[in-house]
């Protein structure tokens with residue numbers, strides 16, 4: 001399960017309702033912002049659809065009117081409803097007859113009783129009888145004199161001003177809503193992702209160490225950050241805006257069809273081309289995007305690994321071959337990226353071609369209609385805008401579909417990570433160690449342990465039936481060849497892993513019955529490789545515990561012989577520590593970690609001696625420090641230099657996961673067994 005978390009390969013994932021609904025649960029906390037954002041989005045969409053329509057009215061009714069709605073009262077008075085009244089249908093024209101004003105080069109006429117048609121309708125005008133004929137219908141015609149025609153023009157102009165102002169106002173609202181929509185949406189998405197990231201971080205903190213054995217840190221880091229980016233992109237660019245695209249698409253088609261069905265069909269005759277190229281694009285884009293992602297991940301991993309290992313690379317003079325390796329990966333990535341550029345470079349122009357084709361058809365047929373007076377000019381203009389408006393969301397949607405797919409895969413990986421249960425867990429109501437009378441008695445009873453969860457044979461076990469006891473205050477030393485299981489014993493005592501068989505007790509209580517934090521609170525530990533955090537010397541000793549005063553830190557540092565070198569640093573205890581304390585020597589780091597372990601005054605102390613060589617002077621300091629700090633507490637020392645442990649109360653000799661010998665220094669030497677061999681070996685080496 002967890003092994004999949006870092007696989008770059010399975011990036012493909014189609015829409016998954018289950019994952020989506022889980023994602024939406026996170027969105028819930030931001031529902032108000034999202035809701036407002038969607039409202040504004042609806043507003044923008046409505047305005048996008050409405051603005052071309054307003055243009056159409058301006059052109060057809062006022063700029064170049066062929067027909068204009070008026071009302072003629074019984075005494076031949078003329079009522080001009082204004083543009084808002086017309087749009088909203090709120091004008092009062094009771095008793096008056098709905099008519100149109102028709103203008104041609106010779107003059108303007110009112111055709112009584114003829115209602116304005118959706119587009120201009122043909123009729124024959126007979127000025128001698130003052131009638132107009134349309135089909136079987138005969139209408140009475142009034143000829144407008146010059147004054148009335150002028151009045152009409154003034155009316156048109158003022159309505160045009162109204163319309164222009166309205167349009168400006170609508171565009172302003174559209175601008176503001178669009179801003180609000182984008183801002184709120186991004187804000188909400190960032191918050192959602194922020195919450196998820198916090199949850200993931202604290203989840204990762206709760207994971208048992210075996211999880212980190214399985215999941216390499218570098219991959220985990222890039223996975224979490226990339227996947228969260230994908231999810232963020234999905235929230236900001238896909239979910240809500242796709243809804244907008246769909247609405248805009250549907251809305252455009254409906255509005256167009258309502259205005260003129262014939263022209264709509266003409267415009268959409270290029271649809272097969274559009275759909276075909278969109279579906280080809282989607283498939284190709286997915287492939288190349290996947291390739292690009294896999295390759296960028298490879299570049300990142302290579303970079304991280306090689307920069308970390310730069311020292312070794314330089315020591316072994318491997319710059320050239322590593323460079324060649326990197327060059328190959330980098331070239332691979334370049335090729336995929338160019339391929340991706342190809343796909344996009346073809347898709348957009350193809351869609352533009354389809355758009356131009358639609359536009360040409362529209363101009364050809366629609367233009368012809370306009371010349372023949374069967375289509376109003378305004379309709380044609382509006383259609384040009386709508387057509388453009390129709391193609392944009394199609395392009396966007398095709399591209400967003402891929403984001404959706406990869407973010408689905410990302411979400412799945414994130415959820416997989418979140419679903420991973422910590423293996424080492426606290427029981428329901430854990431027992432408590434006595435904080436005041438903590439004794440620090442340790443016992444291992446026939447402990448069997450394997451790092452794999454499903455050990456098959458005895459060979460799979462790293463510890464095989466280990467039993468020993470440490471009485472309160474005793475110093476126990478663990479020695480043995482590398483890989484014999486010494487560090488493992490220490491990890492188990494801290495309950496970083498759970499054992500398969502046997503029992504480990506502290507003060508007589510099985511550590512599985514204890515709260516992990518309670519247990520670890522009583523154990524001070526100095527690990528084989530000391531890890532320092534970025535910060536300063538003080539903060540590395542204090543480790544976030546503000547109860548520890550600066551005086552206490554100095555006192556302890558003096559005690560463990562660390563004060564000497566710290567006070568020589570330019571800024572003393574405030575000297576910044578760069579990543580992992582690279583500027584300090586191994587011995588200095590070790591002394592620092594003594595101070596760190598001791599400052600909490602733990603009842604049990606564990607020392608896993610560094611294997612690296614330390615100069616004789618520092619070694620003496622360390623030796624002296626160890627002798628001091630083991631006093632008054634149970635101590636478990638993993639020793640590589642046997643000189644360190646000659647005074648230990650008990651020395652345990654490990655080999656291949658088993659205890660081979662146990663006893664005091666002198667006893668073991670007298671035995672002439674393994675310990676004796678190790679000891680004579682070290683001394684013959686002059687150590």
Ligand SMILES: Nc1ncnc2c1ncn2[C@@H]1O[C@H](COP(=O)(O)OP(=O)(O)OP(=O)(O)O)[C@@H](O)[C@H]1O
Pocket residue numbers: 213451452462480481482483484485486487488489528
């Ligand atoms: N996290 C881990 N996952 C799997 N196997 C591990 C892990 N840590 C250690 N091992 C294996 O367990 C065995 C014991 O390792 P351990 O670190 O306890 O040895 P050690 O006695 O501390 O050696 P050294 O003296 O080199 O520190 C080794 O064979 C090692 O390969």
Ligand SMILES: [Mg+2]
Pocket residue numbers: 486487488528608
């Ligand atoms: Mg070790």
